[in-house]
Amino acid sequence: MTKVLVSDPIDQAGIDILSQVAQVDVRTGLPPEELKAIIGDYDALMIRSGTTVTAEIIEAADKLRIIGRAGVGVDNVDVPAATKRGVLVVNSPEGNTIAAAEQALALMLALSRHVPHAHASTMAGGWDRKKYVGNELYKKKLGVVGLGKIGSHVARVAKAMGMDVMAYDPYVSAERAQQMQVRLLPLPALFAEADFVSLHLPRTPDTENLVNAELLKTMKSTARIVNCARGGIIDEAALAEAVENGTIGGAALDVYAKEPLEAGSPLRQVKERLILTPHLGASTEEAQENVAIDVAEQIRDVLLGLPARSAVNIPGLNAEVMEQLKPHLQLAETLGQLLSQLAGGPISELEVRLQGDFAAHPAQPLVVAALKGLLSTALGDSINYVNASLEAKERGIHVLEVKDDASRDFAGGSLQLSCRNSQASHSVTGAVFAEGELRITTIDEFPVNVAPSRHMLFTRHRDMPGIIGQLGSLLGEHNVNIASMQVGRRIVRGDAVMVLSLDDPIPPSLLVSVHAINGIQEAHPVTL
Ligand SMILES: NC(=O)c1ccc[n+]([C@@H]2O[C@H](COP(=O)([O-])OP(=O)(O)OC[C@H]3O[C@@H](n4cnc5c(N)ncnc54)[C@H](O)[C@@H]3O)[C@@H](O)[C@H]2O)c1
Numbered sequence: 217m218t219k220v221l222v223s224d225p226i227d228q229a230g231i232d233i234l235s236q237v238a239q240v241d242v243r244t245g246l247p248p249e250e251l252k253a254i255i256g257d258y259d260a261l262m263i264r265s266g267t268t269v270t271a272e273i274i275e276a277a278d279k280l281r282i283i284g285r286a287g288v289g290v291d292n293v294d295v296p297a298a299t300k301r302g303v304l305v306v307n308s309p310e311g312n313t314i315a316a317a318e319q320a321l322a323l324m325l326a327l328s329r330h331v332p333h334a335h336a337s338t339m340a341g342g343w344d345r346k347k348y349v350g351n352e353l354y355k356k357k358l359g360v361v362g363l364g365k366i367g368s369h370v371a372r373v374a375k376a377m378g379m380d381v382m383a384y385d386p387y388v389s390a391e392r393a394q395q396m397q398v399r400l401l402p403l404p405a406l407f408a409e410a411d412f413v414s415l416h417l418p419r420t421p422d423t424e425n426l427v428n429a430e431l432l433k434t435m436k437s438t439a440r441i442v443n444c445a446r447g448g449i450i451d452e453a454a455l456a457e458a459v460e461n462g463t464i465g466g467a468a469l470d471v472y473a474k475e476p477l478e479a480g481s482p483l484r485q486v487k488e489r490l491i492l493t494p495h496l497g498a499s500t501e502e503a504q505e506n507v508a509i510d511v512a513e514q515i516r517d518v519l520l521g522l523p524a525r526s527a528v529n530i531p532g533l534n535a536e537v538m539e540q541l542k543p544h545l546q547l548a549e550t551l552g553q554l555l556s557q558l559a560g561g562p563i564s565e566l567e568v569r570l571q572g573d574f575a576a577h578p579a580q581p582l583v584v585a586a587l588k589g590l591l592s593t594a595l596g597d598s599i600n601y602v603n604a605s606l607e608a609k610e611r612g613i614h615v616l617e618v619k620d621d622a623s624r625d626f627a628g629g630s631l632q633l634s635c636r637n638s639q640a641s642h643s644v645t646g647a648v649f650a651e652g653e654l655r656i657t658t659i660d661e662f663p664v665n666v667a668p669s670r671h672m673l674f675t676r677h678r679d680m681p682g683i684i685g686q687l688g689s690l691l692g693e694h695n696v697n698i699a700s701m702q703v704g705r706r707i708v709r710g711d712a713v714m715v716l717s718l719d720d721p722i723p724p725s726l727l728v729s730v731h732a733i734n735g736i737q738e739a740h741p742v743t744l
């Protein structure tokens with residue numbers, strides 16, 4: 217029975233989808249040791265930010281095929297460790313965009329009007345109208361750091377509220393900023409000019425403690441900062457001090473370097489002009505339903521053998537590409553399998569050549585598929601689209617991609633894989649014919665026209681009378697049935713190749729006899 221573990225609170229809509237294909241166990245708040253102890257039973261894991269999926273947990277996950285993050289950030293998953301193990305990681309890149317943007321806007325408004333403190337004071341019996349005089353957002357300068365999905369929505373709404381919006385994002389073009397009517401500024405200038413700063417960038421080694429004591433000192437003493445992105449981007453001790461000392465006008469945080477926020481955090485000591493929420497950016501009913509459905513559908517699909525649409529660790533190979541390129545990927549994988557069996561040993565170089573109309577397709581997915589096929593002979597089921605490139609790199613396979621749209625051998629083009637190792641080089645070419653039918657069209661540059669089949673035998677031999685008959689009789693004597701046979705040669709009585717599609721595999725003892733036939737130089741049994 218396929219089993220899915222849900223280890224964080226997930227909307228019921230997601231559980232219902234998973235239940236269509238698997239037994240779903242919801243066990244939230246598991247300590248890491250307990251998660252490690254049970255993960256080996258599960259085919260899929262669905263999480264939010266509450267579960268940390270370490271390399272140790274992935275190592276213990278013998279059956280795990282997919283980790284689904286019902287949200288955006290996968291910084292709580294050791295993605296390289298998952299990739300190495302061939303475990304797919306998927307997320308929901310857009311399901312909570314609006315929720316997170318609205319949380320940032322809510323905190324900006326709450327900060328500028330002292331909403332939480334005024335509420336607490338009123339609830340405590342007070343009626344302090346003077347202390348809580350605030351500021352308007354209208355005509356104030358907002359600096360958005362990270363103009364991605366959430367940052368862009370914040371910028372749009374802020375503009376509609378009459379704010380003057382500036383942004384810092386080293387990866388956003390001037391055209392995009394112009395389209396959004398946002399001024400792009402360097403980070404120091406943005407911090408110096410802003411009345412409000414809202415952070416919407418990921419936490420990476422580059423962005424860790426990006427907002428430190430030094431940068432805070434450059435802000436206006438009335439300026440306020442909001443972080444609904446990730447903890448660790450702001451130095452929390454420096455921020456607590458800057459708010460306490462009046463270096464800046466206030467701050468609102470939804471995310472923290474360590475979550476849950478530690479009891480002894482200096483942030484908890486700040487009494488005024490600081491608002492803290494417990495990572496609620498994505499916590500709307502709408503966003504939770506969106507991300508749960510988005511990720512549960514992907515887990516369901518992957519468990520059914522279908523591609524995922526938002527895979528984090530196979531960039532460029534989403535469901536749409538997989539669907540469009542299905543026969544082409546299948547061809548690349550088949551040619552990879554065939555090539556590795558012809559080579560019969562380690563390969564140091566693989567060339568993937570997209571010829572004619574094939575060159576119009578993106579090369580990367582075809583390279584990944586070719587590598588998966590190539591490595592599956594040695595690594596079996598442990599190799600997949602997730603870890604194929606990494607495994608190839610670790611094995612020192614140098615990959616060359618070539619697009620040659622001038623070569624016009626077939627309508628639709630062709631794909632050629634060539635490999636080199638210390639002893640020899642081999643090449644195979646294939647094409648996708650009408651109705652997605654696959655064909656092997658050359659072997660070591662000899663022309664053939666063969667549909668791949670489960671069991672095959674490839675020979676290199678001298679083109680001379682009697683060889684085909686001898687081989688046919690030999691296989692017949694050993695009860696190996698030949699489904700089809702083809703010979704490819706470039707010159708009469710020169711070197712030739714023979715391709716046999718067989719109904720049965722060739723036993724090793726029979727292969728010795730095949731090699732013994734006079735004129736046969738090489739014989740490679742192939743299983744696809
Ligand atoms: N508080 C929450 O509950 C919550 C919810 C959703 C997302 N998030 C977080 O919000 C952040 C933004 O999410 P998104 O969906 O908009 O992501 P996104 O990928 O669409 O946008 C991130 C933007 O940051 C920019 N960026 C990267 N490095 C930068 C740097 N050094 N300086 C400035 N900009 C940089 C990127 O170019 C990109 O435009 C992420 O960290 C995400 O994890 C938090």
Ligand SMILES: O=C(O)[C@H](O)COP(=O)(O)O
Pocket residue numbers: 264265266286287288289290312495496497498499
């Ligand atoms: O990255 C995200 O999607 C947000 O931080 C939301 O996290 P959550 O799913 O734990 O609320």
